[in-house]
Structures are given as structure tokens and as C-alpha cells.
Amino acid sequence: MSVIDFVRRANQPGQPEDSVQLRRACLATVAVAIAACASLGEIAWTTALGAMVLMAAGTAFSHATRARPPWWVKVIVALGATGACVWFFHTVSSPTDGITSVLNPLTILLVTVLVVHSFHVPSRRDLLFTLGASAGLMAVGGALAIELRFGLYVAAWACCTLWALTEMWTSASGGGRISAASLVLALVATSTVAAAVFLVLPAPVVSSRVSFVSRAGNGGSIGVPGGLAGDSGGAAQLSRAGTPAGRTRVGGYLGFAGSLNTALRGGLGNTLVMQVRAQRPSYWVGETFDTWDGQSWTESKPVPRRPLRQSSPFVLPIPVGDVPFGQSDLQTFYVESPTADLVFHAESAGELWFPAGKVYVAHDGTIVSPLGLGTGSIYTVDSQVSAATPAQLRASGSPFAFPADVPQQAEQLPRAYPRALALARAVTAHDTTTYDKVQSLIHWIGAHTHYSENIPPLPAGADTVDEFLFGNRVGFCEQISTSLAVMLRSLGIPAREAVGYVPGGYDPITDLYQVHADDAHAWVQVWFPGYGWQNFDPTAAVPLSPPSPGSTALHDVGAAVRRIPPVPVVASVAIGGLVAVLVRWRRRRPATWAERVARAVERAGRRAGRPRRPAETFAEYAARLDELSGPAASNWGRLAASVEASAYGGHDPPPPAQRALVDEARRTRVQVPVGAGTRD
Amino acid sequence: MVASVLIVLLWWLIAHNAGSGWVQLLGDLVFGALLVGVLGPGLVVTRARIRLRSAPGDGVAGLPVSLRVDCSSRVRVRPVAPPGPDMFVGPRSRGGTLEELVVLVPTHRGVHASVTLDVASAAPFALQWWTRRVHLSLPSPLHVAPRCGGAQPPPRRPEDGTGDSVEQPRVEAGFPRGARPYVPGDARRLVHWRSTAHTGRLMVREVEQPAAESVTVTVELPTDPEAAEHVAEGALGSVVHLLQSGAPVLLCTREEAGPVVEPVTDRRSAGRRLARAVAGGVPEGGARA
Numbered sequence: 014m015s016v017i018d019f020v021r022r023a024n025q026p027g028q029p030e031d032s033v034q035l036r037r038a039c040l041a042t043v044a045v046a047i048a049a050c051a052s053l054g055e056i057a058w059t060t061a062l063g064a065m066v067l068m069a070a071g072t073a074f075s076h077a078t079r080a081r082p083p084w085w086v087k088v089i090v091a092l093g094a095t096g097a098c099v100w101f102f103h104t105v106s107s108p109t110d111g112i113t114s115v116l117n118p119l120t121i122l123l124v125t126v127l128v129v130h131s132f133h134v135p136s137r138r139d140l141l142f143t144l145g146a147s148a149g150l151m152a153v154g155g156a157l158a159i160e161l162r163f164g165l166y167v168a169a170w171a172c173c174t175l176w177a178l179t180e181m182w183t184s185a186s187g188g189g190r191i192s193a194a195s196l197v198l199a200l201v202a203t204s205t206v207a208a209a210v211f212l213v214l215p216a217p218v219v220s221s222r223v224s225f226v227s228r229a230g231n232g233g234s235i236g237v238p239g240g241l242a243g244d245s246g247g248a249a250q251l252s253r254a255g256t257p258a259g260r261t262r263v264g265g266y267l268g269f270a271g272s273l274n275t276a277l278r279g280g281l282g283n284t285l286v287m288q289v290r291a292q293r294p295s296y297w298v299g300e301t302f303d304t305w306d307g308q309s310w311t312e313s314k315p316v317p318r319r320p321l322r323q324s325s326p327f328v329l330p331i332p333v334g335d336v337p338f339g340q341s342d343l344q345t346f347y348v349e350s351p352t353a354d355l356v357f358h359a360e361s362a363g364e365l366w367f368p369a370g371k372v373y374v375a376h377d378g379t380i381v382s383p384l385g386l387g388t389g390s391i392y393t394v395d396s397q398v399s400a401a402t403p404a405q406l407r408a409s410g411s412p413f414a415f416p417a418d419v420p421q422q423a424e425q426l427p428r429a430y431p432r433a434l435a436l437a438r439a440v441t442a443h444d445t446t447t448y449d450k451v452q453s454l455i456h457w458i459g460a461h462t463h464y465s466e467n468i469p470p471l472p473a474g475a476d477t478v479d480e481f482l483f484g485n486r487v488g489f490c491e492q493i494s495t496s497l498a499v500m501l502r503s504l505g506i507p508a509r510e511a512v513g514y515v516p517g518g519y520d521p522i523t524d525l526y527q528v529h530a531d532d533a534h535a536w537v538q539v540w541f542p543g544y545g546w547q548n549f550d551p552t553a554a555v556p557l558s559p560p561s562p563g564s565t566a567l568h569d570v571g572a573a574v575r576r577i578p579p580v581p582v583v584a585s586v587a588i589g590g591l592v593a594v595l596v597r598w599r600r601r602r603p604a605t606w607a608e609r610v611a612r613a614v615e616r617a618g619r620r621a622g623r624p625r626r627p628a629e630t631f632a633e634y635a636a637r638l639d640e641l642s643g644p645a646a647s648n649w650g651r652l653a654a655s656v657e658a659s660a661y662g663g664h665d666p667p668p669p670a671q672r673a674l675v676d677e678a679r680r681t682r683v684q685v686p687v688g689a690g691t692r693d
Numbered sequence: 694m695v696a697s698v699l700i701v702l703l704w705w706l707i708a709h710n711a712g713s714g715w716v717q718l719l720g721d722l723v724f725g726a727l728l729v730g731v732l733g734p735g736l737v738v739t740r741a742r743i744r745l746r747s748a749p750g751d752g753v754a755g756l757p758v759s760l761r762v763d764c765s766s767r768v769r770v771r772p773v774a775p776p777g778p779d780m781f782v783g784p785r786s787r788g789g790t791l792e793e794l795v796v797l798v799p800t801h802r803g804v805h806a807s808v809t810l811d812v813a814s815a816a817p818f819a820l821q822w823w824t825r826r827v828h829l830s831l832p833s834p835l836h837v838a839p840r841c842g843g844a845q846p847p848p849r850r851p852e853d854g855t856g857d858s859v860e861q862p863r864v865e866a867g868f869p870r871g872a873r874p875y876v877p878g879d880a881r882r883l884v885h886w887r888s889t890a891h892t893g894r895l896m897v898r899e900v901e902q903p904a905a906e907s908v909t910v911t912v913e914l915p916t917d918p919e920a921a922e923h924v925a926e927g928a929l930g931s932v933v934h935l936l937q938s939g940a941p942v943l944l945c946t947r948e949e950a951g952p953v954v955e956p957v958t959d960r961r962s963a964g965r966r967l968a969r970a971v972a973g974g975v976p977e978g979g980a981r982a
Contacts (some may be wrong), residue, residue, distance in 0.1 A: 155715030290713075523715060
């Protein structure tokens with residue numbers, strides 16, 4: 014077939030579609046998709062409602078003119094679709110805001126095409142196009158959806174699509190209806206295939222250069238240039254280090270300030286702080302501290318007051334001491350509740366798409382927003398994530414030969430820690446490389462200390478490291494990581510404290526890491542020549558490999574199943590089984606006395622080795638049993654006569670006589686004479 | 694099917710690289726629906742059981758012949774040999790009626806011991822049609838007679854000098870020849886009232902009697918099927934015309950087993966003979982069709 018033939022064949026008008034139900038189902042599918050986009054703010058609700066009304070009118074018009082669609086409708090549809098496409102390509106030819114500048118016009122394009130096309134849908138093939146376009150519209154919505162609530166629209170759309178597809182078969186088969194069992198089977202098969210594919214496929218990656226999203230939330234501007242604002246007092250109030258008197262701040266973390274007091278952690282709550290779309294899990298770094306005073310960490314060089322003024326994306330300077338080494342990793346942060354105005358990122362941030370004209374960047378790579386990061390804020394960071402292997406780190410040069418740009422502050426200690434030094438030397442006595450020493454100390458901490466947040470604040474003036482290492486050895490992440498950093502520094506290894514968030518739980522549906530307030534964390538960064546600052550965490554075992562949605566979903570399902578108490582489940586299953594058996598028994602029970610008699614007679618015959626033959630009438634069978642029992646016996650024949658009189662003549666004896674006949678049939682046994690054989 | 698695979702691959706490629714879990718999940722759902730829609734009909738067609746309930750033994754080329762079938766599920770049936778139009782058979786819904794009619798429209802004469810059907814389904818989503826060829830044995834062979842062509846005049850005998858070479862036009866059997874007096878046993882419908890009034894006696898019509906001499910029609914079919922069909926149509930037309938005129942007809946044909954020379958008494962028997970006839974010569978014995 015030539016191309017011309019193919020095009021000609023593809024453009025041949027199809028048979029007019031007469032099914033009103035199919036058109037309704039397709040209309041419902043599109044309406045759900047439009048509503049889904051409207052719920053995400055891609056189009057206004059008024060626009061969505063207008064589009065739905067026009068779609069309904071167009072569908073009715075198409076149905077009315079399905080046999081002979083007016084030619085001018087074709088012209089209008091073609092012109093409308095072409096115009097919408099031209100407008101779309103003109104709009105997206107110079108995207109400025111990343112994917113949002115593409116998705117929003119794409120939504121409008123699809124809605125416009127669907128509305129215009131609805132006036133010329135004469136055949137089933139056109140309705141199939143409508144279904145496909147609705148899937149595209151849902152995909153556009155899904156590209157920006159970050160909440161599980163979108164699943165309601167997905168479920169509604171799937172139901173409407175299933176309805177439309179089954180109506181399509183009904184129409185195509187001349188009125189054949191899919192039975193409920195077949196429908197359930199198709200639904201189960203579709204869900205199973207989708208679930209299997211979902212389990213097998215790897216997680217989506219954020220490698221596309223169009224996924225750069227940034228949007229200002231509802232946070233106000235920060236009054237102090239470069240100041241760190243927390244969530245408790247609004248954007249204008251700067252964050253303060255925590256104190257024993259004010260240790261509870263839901264959703265905030267005491268360390269997201271100018272200093273980190275390791276004497277207390279505070280109750281953080283479980284508020285969802287932000288969701289992160291990233292290629293791989295990582296520590297979301299907020300800021301680092303290099304100066305230790307025995308109880309608090311501070312930064313020797315605070316955030317400068319001169320901002321970095323650029324248009325998005327910001328090209329960020331390489332932090333001091335860092336090495337641009339590793340893999341590029343894109344992260345998009347969706348702020349769900351007000352948090353500190355720190356711009357979190359994975360390791361070393363290189364580029365930043367941010368909804369402001371300036372940001373403040375400290376020499377250690379800490380990025381501070383000029384805006385309060387309120388709910389709805391979105392920004393994207395392109396980071397360099399270290400891919401150094403343990404072997405590479407072991408083989409790296411001596412950490413004692415610092416280059417000039419590595420701050421000597423990284424090995425500063427406020428005083429000598431003789432006991433910590435002795436302990437560190439003892440633990441790392443057999444290690445020759447920095448990496449092995451770090452690992453040995455981490456293993457020792459894991460084996461000899463305990464993590465707990467339920468400990469009283471340290472008294473003023475107490476040294477956190479001495480209290481933790483040589484006290485009861487119970488502490489939280491800030492104390493544990495500080496102890497590691499101090500031991501490393503006492504060995505002469507440059508280390509610093511980093512605060513931020515652990516990756517959070519991975520949602521396999523939305524492909525987002527959900528970061529809660531209590532995911533705030535502190536860990537240690539150790540400097541390696543040639544590789545820069547590397548993360549080491551003596552507290553949490555954070556998986557840093559990309560998760561698989563399938564394995565995550567299976568793990569979540571398994572955990573949910575394990576949480577189900579076994580006794581009620583077993584009892585429910587047992588009760589259900591018992592009910593099913595009872596229902597089946599009742600359904601199989603003979604409905605009338607005549608059936609009970611007949612069944613009793615057949616049972617008696619079977620017990621005597623004389624089952625009823627396939628072509629044998631009941632009267633013949635009874636006569637055979639009588640003959641077997643002897644010439645004088647006529648019980649079976651009499652019973653059969655009563656049964657046949659009831660079954661064919663409608664002559665039922667009085668209820669007492671019925672009960673007597675049933676009892677007689679159940680009590681009587683077939684007397685098989687000796688020598689007559691046992692089997693038929 | 695290829696388009697479905699391409700759509701899914703493209704969707705997954707976009708979803709995977711766009712970094713959106715929802716798009717990937719939607720793609721999984723679309724893939725599941727497409728897979729069920731593409732492979733489901735294969736399962737339905739494989740499991741569909743179509744049985745022949747009844748079939749006629751005779752048919753005529755170009756005219757519909759109805760077979761009564763029942764099918765376990767709703768399928769589209771396209772008769773292939775003999776051909777026929779598409780139609781849907783099987784229950785419209787669960788518990789619906791099973792028996793349906795399959796119409797064949799044979800285009801050529803012949804004998805069919807079985808019918809070949811293309812059974813197709815696109816259930817449950819009408820996205821892809823799967824077809825399976827089914828052969829149904831007929832309870833008795835279906836004889837498809839040729840169409841009834843125009844009657845051909847009997848050829849003249851060669852001139853032998855006796856004057857018999859010119860065939861006199863035959864008077865058709867049953868045409869009135871005259872009137873005669875009524876004799877007991879004559880049918881009342883033969884009473885000729887005008888003659889009765891004229892003669893004063895009860896008179897009855899006298900009609901031409903069938904000729905006692907049989908006409909032999911020899912059918913030699915050529916090997917070309919279309920030409921053979923045309924010859925058979927003409928032969929049937931002639932035979933039917935002769936039978937209508939009351940002449941006994943002896944039909945000479947060649948069948949698979951060899952030449953057959955047997956009388957035919959009606960159109961159906963003639964049609965069956967011509968349905969079974971094959972190309973080849975037959976013994977000399979009468980007028981050629």
C-alpha cells in the first residue's frame with residue numbers, strides 16, 4: 014500500500030456511530046480530564062465549565078448530524094485545530110518558566126482541540142480520538158500533579174474510559190453487552206497488567222531539561238538581607254537558635270538558623286514540609302557549620318549581605334573547598350508548609366531556578382532566599398552529586414595537605430579533647446586511610462551509642478561531646494554527628510557539621526520524596542582531596558540509590574499487611590467461609606418435599622450399589638429398586654407415584670403426609686438379596 | 694497493534710524522562726487497557742464455541758441460504774466458503790438467546806460438505822479484531838444449484854430429405870385443446886360452461902397431455918469455472934422450461950464418479966445434478982444444452 018493509499022484510507026469517513034451511550038461515556042471521560050486540569054490550576058474552573066458545556070453541545074450536534082456531517086463543520090474544525098496548534102507553537106517557542114510555560118499552553122491546546130473536534134465526531138474512530146486526547150489531557154495534568162488527591166481524578170477517568178471502551182464494543186458488536194463477570198475480568202486484567210508494569214518499570218528520571226519549575230509561594234519578603242527566617246514568626250522574623258525554653262516548634266528545626274545548639278533538638282512534629290522530585294535520594298543540605306564552641310555550631314563566615322543578582326537560572330559559584338565532581342542531579346522542591354528560607358539542595362548546587370531576581374550565597378554553598386518559602390513555593394536545583402566510590406576515597410591524597418582555599422576552620426577545636434582523641438586513636442589504630450578511619454569511627458558509634466530524642470537538654474556550659482561520648486552515650490543526631498566531627502578533627506581530619514533533611518519517604522505513585530518536619534537531620538561532611546566535601550552519617554542509614562517504585566510499593570503493601578492484626582482477619586475469613594458454605598448448602602437443598610423424597614430414594618439406591626441410570630425415569634428406577642428388594646416390596650414404587658403425582662399432576666398430600674413420606678424415604682433401605690451382586 | 698505498541702513506548706519514554714510518577718502510572722493504565730484490548734479478543738475468539746444447529750440441503754447461487762447456529766459468546770461471523778455477509782452471532786448479554794442465523798450467499802454452484810467461517814471478536818474494548826477460521830461440517834451436503842438461465846431452443850435436426858428437420862412448435866402440456874362430453878371421474882374444475890350451454894350437455898375441457906417422448910439434455914461443462922457456471926445456468930433454464938412444458942427430461946452430466954444419465958423430475962433434482970456436475974464430456978444421447 015502506498016503512502017497516498019494509506020492516507021486516503023485513513024481519511025475515509027467511518028460508519029456513523031449511533032450509540033448515544035458511547036458518546037456520553039466519551040463526554041464523561043473528557044469532562045473528568047478537563048476537571049483534573051482545572052483542579053491543578055492549569056485552566057480556570059470557569060473555562061473548564063465552559064469547555065464542558067461546549068463539548069456537550071458539540072456531542073449532541075455530532076450525533077444529530079452523524080449521517081451527513083455538514084461540510085462547513087469540517088472546515089471550521091480544521092481551521093480551529095490549525096489555529097490552536099499555531100498559537101501553541103508560537104507560545105512555547107521561547108519558554109521562560111520551564112515546563113510550566115509548556116504545560117499550560119498544552120492544556121489549553123488540548124481542551125481547544127477537544128471542544129472544536131466535538132462538533133465533528135460522526136464515527137467511532139473519531140470517538141476513539143476523543144478518548145486518546147483525554148488521556149493526553151490527563152497526562153498533562155499528571156505532569157504537574159504532586160499529590161495523591163490527583164488519584165481521584167485518575168480513578169474517575171479510568172472508570173469513564175472503561176465505560177467508553179465497553180460501550181464501543183457494544184456498538185461494534187451490534188448490541189452485545191459485556192457481562193458483569195467479563196467486565197470484572199477485564200478490569201482485573203487491566204489492573205494486573207498496569208500493576209505489573211508499575212512494579213517492573215524503574216522510577217522516572219528527571220533528566221529532561223524542561224522540568225525546571227519555579228514558583229513563588231505565599232511567603233513574604235525577608236526584611237534583613239541574607240537573614241534566615243524561620244516558620245514561627247513569619248517571614249520578617251529571623252530564626253534563632255533553639256533554647257530549652259522554646260524547644261518546641263512544629264514544622265521547624267532549630268538548626269536552620271545562624272547557629273546550631275546541640276544541647277536540645279526540640280519536638281518537630283510530623284508536618285509535611287516539602288516534597289522533592291529527584292533522580293536519586295540524597296541529603297537535602299540546608300547549611301553547614303564549621304565553628305564548634307563546645308555546645309553550638311556556627312559558621313565562621315556568615316551569609317553575605319550582597320546578593321547574587323541574576324535571572325533564573327542562577328549559576329552558583331563553586332563552594333570553597335568543593336570539587337565539581339560527580340553526576341548532575343536535578344531536584345525540584347515543592348514547599349508544602351512554611352519553612353526556613355534556606356534553599357535546600359543535594360550536595361553541591363550548580364544552577365538554581367528560583368522565583369526571585371536574587372539569592373544570597375555563602376562561601377560554603379549555603380543558599381538563602383530573599384523570600385519566605387511559604388506554601389506553594391517551588392524551585393529547582395541542578396546539583397553535582399558525588400559519585401566517589403570507597404576505593405577512590407581511600408586512594409585520595411592525604412587530607413593533611415590542604416589547598417589554600419580549604420578553610421582551616423574545618424579542623425578547629427575550641428579546646429583539646431584528650432579523651433576523645435584517645436578514643437579516636439584507639440578506634441582507628443589499624444586504619445591507614447582517612448576513609449577507613451571515618452568508617453571505623455562510624456561503626457564504633459553505631460555499636461556503642463544509642464539514638465534517642467527523649468533526653469533532657471544539656472545544662473549550660475556542658476560540652477556535648479564529652480557528655481555524649483563519656484556519659485550515658487545516648488543522644489540525637491546533632492550530638493552524635495558532632496561527636497564524630499570532633500573526633501575526626503582531633504585526628505586532624507577536616508570535618509564540618511551539615512544540617513538539612515534526610516530524603517524522606519518515597520511515594521511510588523507521585524515519584525516524590527515526602528519530607529516531614531521530623532526528617533530534619535544533622536550529619537558530618539569530611540573533606541577529601543580531589544573530591545571535596547563528602548557526606549558521612551553516623552546516625553541514619555539513608556539509602557542513596559534510586560528507589561524502584563515497584564519494590565517501594567511492595568514494601569509498603571507488605572508493611573501494611575503486617576500491620577493487620579491476624580486474629581480478626583482469620584476470624585473474618587472463617588466466618589465468611591462458613592456463610593458461603595451455608596448459602597451453598599441452602600441453595601442445593603431440595604426446595605419441595607417431592608424433591609427431598611426423590612433425592613432420598615436415589616441416595617438409598619446408590620448405597621445399595623444401584624444408582625439411577627441416565628435415561629431412566631424416576632418411576633422406572635423405583636420399579637427396579639422394588640424388583641431388587643423382592644416381589645412383595647412396593648415401597649419405592651409408591652413413593653415414586655407420590656412424587657410424580659406432585660411433580661406432574663400438582664397433587665400434593667397434606668403436610669403431615671408429606672413429612673411422613675420424606676421420613677419413610679429417608680429411613681427405608683434397599684434390601685439387596687444375597688447373590689444379587691452389589692453393583693449395577 | 695503496532696500503533697498501540699508505539700503509543701505505549703512513546704508515552705513511557707516521555708513519562709520516564711519527565712520525572713512524573715502520575716504520568717508513568719497513567720501510562721501503565723493505558724498500557725494495561727491496550728494490552729487487554731489487543732490480546733483479550735484472542736482469548737475470546739479461541740474460547741468461542743460455535744455449533745451448527747440446522748442447515749438446508751439445497752440452495753441456489755446468488756440467493757441467501759440460512760444456517761442456524763449457536764455460539765457461546767458474541768462474535769462476528771464472516772462466511773468464507775460459501776461466502777456471505779458479516780453478521781454477529783451469540784448472546785447479546787448474559788443469559789440471552791444463543792441461536793442465530795448465519796446467511797450464506799453462494800456465488801457459484803457446487804456441493805459443500807462443510808462451511809468455512811471467519812469468527813472474529815474485539816471484545817472487550819473493540820480496539821483490535823482477532824479472527825479464527827472455523828470449519829463446520831454440515832449434517833447433509835449443501836447442493837448449490839446454478840442460477841436459472843434462459844431456456845435454449847432445441848437444436849434442429851440435420852436435413853435428411855424427409856421434411857422432419859423443421860421442428861414443429863410444441864404445444865405446451867396443459868394448454869386447452871378442445872372440449873368433450875363429461876365422463877364420470879372428470880374434475881369439476883374442467884367443466885367448460887360455455888360449451889355446455891352451447892351443446893346442452895355437460896362438457897369439459899380437454900387439455901394437451903404431456904409428451905410421452907423424453908428429452909435428453911446433455912451438459913458438458915468446460916473447464917473454465919465461469920464458463921461452466923454459465924453453461925450450467927443455461928442447462929438448468931432449459932431443463933426447467935422442458936419440465937414446465939411437461940416433457941420428461943433425461944439429464945446427462947458428468948460427476949466425480951463418472952457420467953450420469955438419469956431423469957430429472959423437478960427443478961430441485963435438476964439443480965442438485967447440476968450442482969454435482971463437473972467438467973468433462975458425457976456419452977452421446979440427446980440434445981446438447
